[in-house]
Amino acid sequence: MSEPNTALKKPVSVKKVILRLLLYFVVLDVCIITLYPYFAMLCTALKSRAEIFSPNGTVLPITALWSNFIDIWSRAPMARYMLNSVLIAGGSTIIAMLCGIPAAYALARMKFKGQTAFLGVIIVSQMFAPVVLLIGIYKVMLSMGLTDSILGLIFINAAFNQAFTVWLLRGTFMGISAEMEQAATIDGCTRVQSMMKVLLPVAAPGIVTTLIFIFINAWNEYTVALCLISTDGFKPLTVGINTFNGYNIIEWQYLFAASIFAIIPVVILFMCIEKNLVSGLASGGVKG
Amino acid sequence: MATLNLKNIKKVYPHSGDQKKAKKKAGEPEKKVNLQVTDEGVVAVQEFSLDIADKEFIVLVGPSGCGKSTTLRMVAGLEEISGGELYIDGKLMNDVEPKNRDIAMVFQSYALYPHMTVYENMAFPLKLRKTPKDEIDKRVKEAAEILDITQYLDRKPKALSGGQRQRVAIGRAIVREPKVLLMDEPLSNLDAKLRNQMRAEIIKLRQKINTTFIYVTHDQTEAMTLGDRIVIMKDGFIQQIGTPQEVFDHPANLFVAGFIGMPQMNFFNAKLLCEGGRYSVSVGGCTVELSEEKQKNLAAHSAGAQDITLGVRPSHMVLAKEAGNTLAATVEVSEMMGSEVHFHANAEGKDVVVIVPTMNAEGEHIESFRAGDQLNLTFSGNVCHVFDKDGKNLEF
Ligand SMILES: Nc1ncnc2c1ncn2[C@@H]1O[C@H](COP(=O)(O)OP(=O)(O)OP(=O)(O)O)[C@@H](O)[C@H]1O
Ligand SMILES: [Mg+2]
Numbered sequence: 001m002s003e004p005n006t007a008l009k010k011p012v013s014v015k016k017v018i019l020r021l022l023l024y025f026v027v028l029d030v031c032i033i034t035l036y037p038y039f040a041m042l043c044t045a046l047k048s049r050a051e052i053f054s055p056n057g058t059v060l061p062i063t064a065l066w067s068n069f070i071d072i073w074s075r076a077p078m079a080r081y082m083l084n085s086v087l088i089a090g091g092s093t094i095i096a097m098l099c100g101i102p103a104a105y106a107l108a109r110m111k112f113k114g115q116t117a118f119l120g121v122i123i124v125s126q127m128f129a130p131v132v133l134l135i136g137i138y139k140v141m142l143s144m145g146l147t148d149s150i151l152g153l154i155f156i157n158a159a160f161n162q163a164f165t166v167w168l169l170r171g172t173f174m175g176i177s178a179e180m181e182q183a184a185t186i187d188g189c190t191r192v193q194s195m196m197k198v199l200l201p202v203a204a205p206g207i208v209t210t211l212i213f214i215f216i217n218a219w220n221e222y223t224v225a226l227c228l229i230s231t232d233g234f235k236p237l238t239v240g241i242n243t244f245n246g247y248n249i250i251e252w253q254y255l256f257a258a259s260i261f262a263i264i265p266v267v268i269l270f271m272c273i274e275k276n277l278v279s280g281l282a283s284g285g286v287k288g
Numbered sequence: 289m290a291t292l293n294l295k296n297i298k299k300v301y302p303h304s305g306d307q308k309k310a311k312k313k314a315g316e317p318e319k320k321v322n323l324q325v326t327d328e329g330v331v332a333v334q335e336f337s338l339d340i341a342d343k344e345f346i347v348l349v350g351p352s353g354c355g356k357s358t359t360l361r362m363v364a365g366l367e368e369i370s371g372g373e374l375y376i377d378g379k380l381m382n383d384v385e386p387k388n389r390d391i392a393m394v395f396q397s398y399a400l401y402p403h404m405t406v407y408e409n410m411a412f413p414l415k416l417r418k419t420p421k422d423e424i425d426k427r428v429k430e431a432a433e434i435l436d437i438t439q440y441l442d443r444k445p446k447a448l449s450g451g452q453r454q455r456v457a458i459g460r461a462i463v464r465e466p467k468v469l470l471m472d473e474p475l476s477n478l479d480a481k482l483r484n485q486m487r488a489e490i491i492k493l494r495q496k497i498n499t500t501f502i503y504v505t506h507d508q509t510e511a512m513t514l515g516d517r518i519v520i521m522k523d524g525f526i527q528q529i530g531t532p533q534e535v536f537d538h539p540a541n542l543f544v545a546g547f548i549g550m551p552q553m554n555f556f557n558a559k560l561l562c563e564g565g566r567y568s569v570s571v572g573g574c575t576v577e578l579s580e581e582k583q584k585n586l587a588a589h590s591a592g593a594q595d596i597t598l599g600v601r602p603s604h605m606v607l608a609k610e611a612g613n614t615l616a617a618t619v620e621v622s623e624m625m626g627s628e629v630h631f632h633a634n635a636e637g638k639d640v641v642v643i644v645p646t647m648n649a650e651g652e653h654i655e656s657f658r659a660g661d662q663l664n665l666t667f668s669g670n671v672c673h674v675f676d677k678d679g680k681n682l683e684f
Pocket of ligand 1: 301302323330332350351352353354355356357358359506
């Protein structure tokens with residue numbers, strides 16, 4: 001990091017330099033492959049319809065048509081879709097956390113018969129792709145009268161993310177010394193108080209990470225929403241974007257412009273997680 | 289400010305599937321602890337009976353895994369009591385929540401709240417008890433003063449050294465003025481120098497606050513220097529309870545004799561002789577008549593002549609001028625410690641440590657020995673300990 005440190009470094013061998021270069025080359029390739037679709041998306045979003053279908057088109061737009069990003073708001077109820085997505089993702093995150101925190105606490109701090117089996121069942125429940133469960137889900141929602149509703153999607157997304165929430169939070173809680181909560185019960189807390197006042201604040205980085213993961217998962221959910229929602233006003237962004245994917249024409253530039261709006265929250269949230277993962281809030285309470 | 293009565297306390301950790309598997313994997317060789325295993329589970333503590341007086345400082349000491357922490361945690365209410373009764377100030381506490389027992393505990397890992405400042409950490413137990421703000425402030429500052437951590441009150445535990453964290457942990461325990469203060473190896477994470485310093489601080493602290501202490505350690509120096517009474521444990525059983533002097537002078541069994549005292553007590557295979565009602569011990573070529581006190585104690589238990597293990601502390605071994613009624617030993621290593629020399633020698637096929645001062649009272653150097661030299665050892669009849677085949681002190 002500092003100057004004298006680099007000065008102290010041993011001379012690097014040629015072999016190491018070549019290995020380094022090779023490594024950078026591979027990393028660069030991977031980056032290009034993963035990032036190119038986003039780049040293409042942005043470029044297309046800036047083109048005019050004519051340019052997209054022009055036979056001698058280039059990757060980069062000839063003139064950047066920023067107006068596409070404004071036009072989509074009037075061509076489809078984008079704000080409504082976005083609000084729905086926020087409701088669905090937010091609601092399911094809250095429910096998943098409310099159920100997941102107590103479950104993870106019990107699994108991390110208490111001993112009961114069939115604990116291992118229970119954890120196994122939770123994992124197994126995560127193995128099925130949503131598509132496999134679609135018919136079952138539809139029937140359940142139908143019986144509850146929640147087929148074409150945002151509330152239904154909130155429940156479904158909360159359920160989809162439950163297993164993941166429990167596992168992630170259980171790991172977080174297990175990584176925190178139980179002695180801290182025991183100290184709290186001796187200091188005068190009830191068990192619930194010791195969880196609220198000590199465990200949860202200390203587990204905050206893990207909780208925030210889990211929270212954001214659930215939010216992103218629910219935000220990106222497409223299949224179930226597509227099948228359950230028929231009223232345009234209840235559609236989340238993922239489904240709503242399809243408005244530009246019409247029966248006769250696909251308006252690529254609008255589709256991609258809307259998609260960019262859809263991924264912005266995801267990117268921002270991912271950046272938040274990264275910060276949280278790095279911060280060592282939990283350190284210092286117990287011995288080094 | 290409380291009396292404690294522990295009556296035949298027992299702790300059984302029930303078997304769980306995971307543990308059985310772990311045991312199989314670990315295999316037999318690592319078998320230092322010989323806890324009793326019953327159908328119900330592992331018996332970590334049993335037959336633990338102890339009456340603790342008000343303001344007494346009790347130290348639980350013993351090797352790793354002997355059940356010290358378990359006992360302490362049962363007193364704290366963190367561990368269910370499987371059998372027996374625990375009374376604090378005459379009230380049965382077995383099923384009382386930790387928060388209602390009016391105890392405080394200092395954990396080995398400190399267990400500070402990392403998201404709170406030092407001040408908040410120490411104020412936490414008072415806040416939970418709805419103490420008025422100015423009262424909290426007064427008490428926290430007082431405790432901080434006693435422990436010399438006033439300048440760190442605004443810091444988070446992360447920004448403190450091990451010794452400072454330990455003080456905060458003690459501070460958090462004493463602000464509430466609990467009836468009983470429990471400490472589980474509070475000094476074991478500190479380096480030797482800091483440990484000595486904190487030990488002195490705890491002795492000082494004790495004079496400032498009126499509380500009953502139960503202190504767990506595996507360090508016999510801490511046990512000897514801090515305790516009014518020491519409880520020595522092994523494999524879940526109490527071995528002996530007594531003042532530091534008592535357990536040092538009259539160890540109840542071989543284990544206590546070997547555990548208390550540095551360097552360790554020397555043990556010999558010897559014979560107890562009983563001629564004309566007088567007891568003497570014979571080891572190698574050396575026969576020593578026991579002191580009157582020991583004569584009385586042995587007679588009271590009508591001990592007969594038998595093979596025994598004889599114990600003599602290194603500092604009680606005496607160098608005789610010439611061979612005669614003495615024990616011959618060959619010096620293997622000599623360690624110069626300044627005011628005294630520790631000779632590691634071989635006698636009767638056993639390793640023996642002999643501590644000899646380097647100067648006599650007149651300031652003349654006492655002759656020194658090298659490896660291979662012959663020593664003629666003897667000991668007096670009031671400092672040797674007689675243990676039977678099962679390791680029990682025959683005087684008890
Ligand atoms: N939760 C548990 N389940 C099963 N056995 C346990 C459990 N906790 C402790 N034990 C066993 O009980 C015995 C006593 O444990 P304890 O923690 O009281 O030992 P200790 O005397 O404090 O040792 P140390 O000096 O290492 O802290 C140990 O042998 C341990 O293996
Ligand atoms: Mg312990």
